[in-house]
Amino acid sequence: MGVVLMFGGQMPIIKVGRMAGQFAKPRSDPFEEKNGVTLPSYRGDNINGDSFDEKARVPDPHRMIRAYCQSVATLNLLRAFATGGYAAMQRVTQWNLDFTEHSEQGDRYQELAHRVDEAMGFMAAAGLTVGHPIMTTTEFWTSHECFLLPYEQALTREDSTTGLYYDCSAHMLWVGEHTRQLDGAHVEFLRGVANPLGIKVSDKMDPSELVRLSEILNPRNKPGRITVIVRMGAENVRVKLPHLIRAVRRAGQIVTWVSDPMHGNTIKAPCGLKTRSFDAIRAEVRAFFDVHDQEGSYPGGVHLEMTGQNATECVGGARTITYNDLSSRSHTHCDPRLNASQSLELAFIIAERLRKRRLASRHTLASN
Numbered sequence: 001m002g003v004v005l006m007f008g009g010q011m012p013i014i015k016v017g018r019m020a021g022q023f024a025k026p027r028s029d030p031f032e033e034k035n036g037v038t039l040p041s042y043r044g045d046n047i048n049g050d051s052f053d054e055k056a057r058v059p060d061p062h063r064m065i066r067a068y069c070q071s072v073a074t075l076n077l078l079r080a081f082a083t084g085g086y087a088a089m090q091r092v093t094q095w096n097l098d099f100t101e102h103s104e105q106g107d108r109y110q111e112l113a114h115r116v117d118e119a120m121g122f123m124a125a126a127g128l129t130v131g132h133p134i135m136t137t138t139e140f141w142t143s144h145e146c147f148l149l150p151y152e153q154a155l156t157r158e159d160s161t162t163g164l165y166y167d168c169s170a171h172m173l174w175v176g177e178h179t180r181q182l183d184g185a186h187v188e189f190l191r192g193v194a195n196p197l198g199i200k201v202s203d204k205m206d207p208s209e210l211v212r213l214s215e216i217l218n219p220r221n222k223p224g225r226i227t228v229i230v231r232m233g234a235e236n237v238r239v240k241l242p243h244l245i246r247a248v249r250r251a252g253q254i255v256t257w258v259s260d261p262m263h264g265n266t267i268k269a270p271c272g273l274k275t276r277s278f279d280a281i282r283a284e285v286r287a288f289f290d291v292h293d294q295e296g297s298y299p300g301g302v303h304l305e306m307t308g309q310n311a312t313e314c315v316g317g318a319r320t321i322t323y324n325d326l327s328s329r330s331h332t333h334c335d336p337r338l339n340a341s342q343s344l345e346l347a348f349i350i351a352e353r354l355r356k357r358r359l360a361s362r363h364t365l366a367s368n
Helices: 002-009 062-083 104-125 149-154 185-191 207-217 234-250 278-295 340-367
Strands: 015-017 031-034 037-040 140-145 156-158 165-167 172-175 197-201 226-230 256-259 266-268 274-277 299-302
Touching: 002 104, 002 340, 062 140, 062 149, 104 340, 149 156, 149 185, 172 185, 172 226, 185 207, 197 207, 207 226, 207 234, 226 234, 234 278, 256 278, 274 278, 278 299, 278 340
Parallel strands: 015 140, 140 172, 172 197, 197 226, 226 256, 256 299
Antiparallel strands: 031 037, 156 165, 266 274
16 A cells, blocks of 8 residues: 555655554443343453453453563564565565455556566666665554553653653554543643654544644644544535644644544444445545645545455445455454455555645646
8 A cells, every 4th residue: 555655646655553552442332232241341452352251351451461462573573574675665566465366456556566666677777776775674653542551651661862751562652532631641641752642533523622632742833743633424524624624723733634534434234243334435535635625734644444354344345345245254353444455446546636636736836
C-alpha cells in the first residue's frame, strides 16, 4: 500500500502499524451475553481471554508480561523486515501477493511495480546507486491506544540527554472515545510524555473540546505532536468535520488530519458476525478528501484495519464478498478487517485522489 500511495501521490509515506502493543480493547458494554449466560466482556489479551467462559474472563495481570514479550518479538521481526533487505525497492515485484494474483488489483499492482522497477533501472544507469540505505530499508513505526495505564506507565522512561519522558510501549499513542476526557487520567498521563499523540474523534466531538484537548496535550503547538483521527461515517464527516477544521484553524493549532473510515462503519450481518461495508469505507474516505478540498485544508493520512490473510470479514470490494461469505474465513477476535485485495483497491483509489490533487496544485501554480 505504501508503494501505491507514494507512487500515486509522489510524496513520502509514513507507515505506522497498530501492532506490538495493541492488546487492550475498550468496550462499549462491560458484559457479554450468550444463550442466557452473562460474562464480563473480553477486553484484550493483556487483560482477559476471548473464550466465553468464566475463568477466561477473569482479569490476569500476568497477561501484561506476556503481552510485553510478544511485543518485543514482533518488533524484532519488524526490524528484521525493515532493515534486512526484504523492504528494498528492488524487490517491489517480488513481495507476496499470492491471493491477489489474477485479480484486477493484483494486475494493477504488478503494472505499477514494473514501472517502479523501470525507474530503478534508469536510476542505476544514471549512476544513482540502488545500494543506498534509503533504497534498501524502510522506516516503520508502531502505535496503539493508551488504554491500560499500568502497562503504559511501566514502560515509560526518561531520556537522559533531554530530560523528556517517553512511553516506550510504542512510537505514537492515542486517546479515543473512552479515554479522552479532559480531566481524565489518560490525558494527564499523555500530557507528560513526549511521544507523538493521536486524538480519535467521532461525530460526538464538540469543536471547542477538541481545541481544549489539543491545548492540553500540545501547549507549545509543536508541529507533528498531534494527529486528529476522524471516525464518523461518510455522511457525518460531511456535516461535522468542517466545524472541527474551522475551530482548530481559528485557534491557530497545527494538527495532522487523518481519516479512520473503519470504526464508524461497523454493522452486524444477518448471520450475527460484525462486518463493515467496503462501499461505506470508500465513501467515508472520499467524503474526508472532499471536505478538506472544500475547507482548503490538508488530508494527512488514513487509518485502516487490514490483514495479510485472505480473510472474508468486510463485505464488498472488487471480489464482491457477501454476507454469506463472512463465516468462511473470518479470523478476527474483535473488529472486521480489509483483506489484501480490498486494501490494495482502496490504496489505488486514494492514490488517484492524491494524483489529481497534485496535478491541480501544479495547474494552479502554473496559472499564477
